[in-house]
Amino acid sequence: MERITxxxxxxxxxxxxxxxxxxxxxxxxxxxxxxIEFAEQLNELDTEDVEPTTHVLDIHNVxxxxxxxxxxxxxxxxxxxxxxxxGQVKVPSVLE
Amino acid sequence: MSILEESFSEIHxxxxxxxxxxxxxxxxxxxxxxxxxxxxxAFLSLNEEAARNQAAKMDEALGTEDTRGLLFGLPSGIxxxxxxxxxxxxxxxxxxxxxxxxxxATVMDGLEKAEALTIGxxxxxxxxxxxxxxxxxxxxxxxxxxxxxxxxxxxGGAAASVAAGEVSFSLxxxxxxxxxxxxxxxxVVGLKPTYGRVSRYGLIAFASSLDQIGPLTxxxxxxxxxxxxxxxxxxxxxxxxxxxxxxxxxxxxxDVKGMKIAVPKEYLGEGVHEDVRNRVLEALRVLEQQGAxxxxxxxPHSQYAVAAYYLLASxxxxxxxxxxxxxxxxxxxxxxxxxxxxxxxxxxxxFGDEVKRRIMLGTFALSSGYYDAYYKxxxxxRTLIKQDFxxxxxxxxxxxxxxAPTTAFKIGEKVNDPLTMxxxxxxxxxxxxxxxxxISVPCGFSEGLPVGLQIISRPxxxxxxxxxxxxxxxxxxxxKAKPEL
Numbered sequence: 001m002e003r004i005t006x007x008x009x010x011x012x013x014x015x016x017x018x019x020x021x022x023x024x025x026x027x028x029x030x031x032x033x034x035x036i037e038f039a040e041q042l043n044e045l046d047t048e049d050v051e052p053t054t055h056v057l058d059i060h061n062v063x064x065x066x067x068x069x070x071x072x073x074x075x076x077x078x079x080x081x082x083x084x085x086x087g088q089v090k091v092p093s094v095l096e
Numbered sequence: 097m098s099i100l101e102e103s104f105s106e107i108h109x110x111x112x113x114x115x116x117x118x119x120x121x122x123x124x125x126x127x128x129x130x131x132x133x134x135x136x137x138a139f140l141s142l143n144e145e146a147a148r149n150q151a152a153k154m155d156e157a158l159g160t161e162d163t164r165g166l167l168f169g170l171p172s173g174i175x176x177x178x179x180x181x182x183x184x185x186x187x188x189x190x191x192x193x194x195x196x197x198x199x200x201a202t203v204m205d206g207l208e209k210a211e212a213l214t215i216g217x218x219x220x221x222x223x224x225x226x227x228x229x230x231x232x233x234x235x236x237x238x239x240x241x242x243x244x245x246x247x248x249x250x251x252g253g254a255a256a257s258v259a260a261g262e263v264s265f266s267l268x269x270x271x272x273x274x275x276x277x278x279x280x281x282x283x284v285v286g287l288k289p290t291y292g293r294v295s296r297y298g299l300i301a302f303a304s305s306l307d308q309i310g311p312l313t314x315x316x317x318x319x320x321x322x323x324x325x326x327x328x329x330x331x332x333x334x335x336x337x338x339x340x341x342x343x344x345x346x347x348x349x350x351d352v353k354g355m356k357i358a359v360p361k362e363y364l365g366e367g368v369h370e371d372v373r374n375r376v377l378e379a380l381r382v383l384e385q386q387g388a389x390x391x392x393x394x395x396p397h398s399q400y401a402v403a404a405y406y407l408l409a410s411x412x413x414x415x416x417x418x419x420x421x422x423x424x425x426x427x428x429x430x431x432x433x434x435x436x437x438x439x440x441x442x443x444x445x446x447f448g449d450e451v452k453r454r455i456m457l458g459t460f461a462l463s464s465g466y467y468d469a470y471y472k473x474x475x476x477x478r479t480l481i482k483q484d485f486x487x488x489x490x491x492x493x494x495x496x497x498x499x500a501p502t503t504a505f506k507i508g509e510k511v512n513d514p515l516t517m518x519x520x521x522x523x524x525x526x527x528x529x530x531x532x533x534x535i536s537v538p539c540g541f542s543e544g545l546p547v548g549l550q551i552i553s554r555p556x557x558x559x560x561x562x563x564x565x566x567x568x569x570x571x572x573x574x575x576k577a578k579p580e581l
Contacts, residue, residue, distance in 0.1 A: 004460065008460070012459045012460045012463065013456060015459050016414060016443075016456055016459040017436070017439040017440050017443055018440060018444050018447070018455065018456070019437075019440040019441060020444065020452070028452070028453060028456060031514055032453070032456060032457055032460065034514075034515060035453075035457060035515065036457075036460075036470075038402075038403055038406075038515055039403045039406065039407055039474075041399075041400065041403055042403050042404060042407075042473050042474060042477050043473070044400075045397070045400060045476075045477060045480065047476035047479075050476040050479050050480060051476070052475030052476050052478070052479060053475055053476075053478040053482055053529075054305065055305050055335070056291050056292075056529075056530065057335065057337060057531065059334070059335055061334075062334040072198060072199075076198040077198075077424075079196065079198055080194075080195055080198075080424065080425035080426070081423070081424055082422060082425075082426065082427070082428035083428065089423055089424060091423055091435055092433055092434050092435050092437075092438050093434055094434070094435045
């Protein structure tokens with residue numbers, strides 16, 4: 001049985017903002033199908049009454065007062081930006 | 097013997113007695129790198145000018161100050177997914193080939209306070225995804241014991257640089273075995289602390305519920321010293337635990353009399369190489385002679401750990417790596433004329449195949465209609481795996497087994513089969529899922545390649561891990577063997 005189709009791989013690549021060639025679609029479909037088949041061994045376990053673990057520590061939200069504090073200055077924040085103009089990050093057009 | 101293979105206490109004694117200067121230590125580090133790193137390829141960037149200047153200043157201060165940092169003058173290497181202010185940090189990805197951080201990871205502040213020196217940044221599998229360093233976006237690090245073999249991964253550069261005597265210690269990160277497995281393959285000591293023991297602030301995130309930074313060193317004592325400088329609560333990482341840091345050195349008593357050791361039968365069964373099994377059994381006899389007791393136990397859900405891990409870690413990675421979009425940092429693809437295409441081209445050109453594969457697996461496992469079947473199922477299995485550890489560690493002080501089922505494999509041997517590659521991590525992954533601390537300590541050789549002994553204990557009981565590892569190391573003496581390059 002096919003666990004993941006080529007169309008699904010293309011869809012997932014789009015969601016993950018990856019462009020992949022037709023050749024890559026073939027390779028990734030086969031490899032992901034194998035990995036998902038391998039992962040399906042988890043279905044051997046009855047987990048009906050098992051709580052999911054998201055975190056091993058007993059953690060909770062940490063809150064702080066909403067006070068103004070120094071943060072990165074503009075020069076530092078822009079230091080690694082590939083393109084910038086007038087102290088702001090510049091990107092290609094968002095709307096057609 | 098290279099000065100960098102000597103223990104911290106030996107080095108500090110020589111500095112104290114003025115037989116050695118910090119600048120000579122730094123010299124030794126860079127000349128060793130010049131001599132062997134074209135073969136080992138452990139480093140991605142060097143910090144030579146800054147390290148030499150700092151060393152000169154420290155030499156001036158030598159003899160004038162009574163109190164010094166516990167890592168005073170020691171040359172260190174830092175895995176390249178730990179951000180270092182003003183020192184290029186790439187996570188071994190082409191996407192970050194030009195990234196120049198504007199702040200330090202919290203662990204770097206710890207090292208700075210302890211007066212360690214940063215020699216350079218270490219090669220790894222891209223974004224820590226891999227077990228061989230073959231997924232580096234730049235070049236593959238090689239195993240100092242035999243350069244046709246992988247050093248393990250993802251902290252391959254961190255393990256190889258210590259084994260090759262290029263630095264006194266290194267910091268790595270461990271999400272599914274990425275400190276312990278390369279430590280095992282390269283014959284050094286590597287600790288993955290309890291989840292939450294060390295701040296992850298400034299660690300480029302792979303899987304946030306699993307990632308931990310830890311030290312790689314020549315000896316257990318050195319390892320304990322480094323951990324003491326980087327452990328502790330950090331308000332900048334809300335998953336760092338507000339639990340006091342023990343005096344790890346004081347746990348190195350050499351006394352394991354009455355210590356109860358559990359040996360999971362799953363860790364010595366099928367798939368574990370005979371030589372590896374024998375080295376572990378020999379190590380257990382050494383511990384037994386020192387008064388420890390061991391019994392065979394079962395961690396019945398071990399076989400499901402790899403599958404659960406790849407779903408969970410990939411899901412978390414797919415979210416964490418969304419930030420690499422070419423907007424605020426990184427190498428942006430230039431040809432796109434709208435935003436979505438710019439994202440896609442930047443990511444497709446910048447990421448390697450393994451990273452793309454895991455992002456897609458994670459995106460799939462989290463996508464509508466598949467979330468319950470894959471992601472949530474894996475979280476439930478994680479609970480079962482954690483319960484296995486909780487139950488055993490209620491009755492036993494430590495769990496002992498091999499770190500990896502085999503010794504290092506040849507470069508290229510497993511590169512085309514992701515699933516075979518994932519199987520290397522079968523004995524280390526459960527530890528990350530359970531969040532407990534574990535060490536890999538050298539326990540001998542198989543056909544000239546090192547074997548690692550894994551010692552696991554309860555959450556925040558790094559002291560117990562160190563006590564057992566140190567007693568074994570001192571009795572067995574395998575840490576004294578060094579590769580010839």
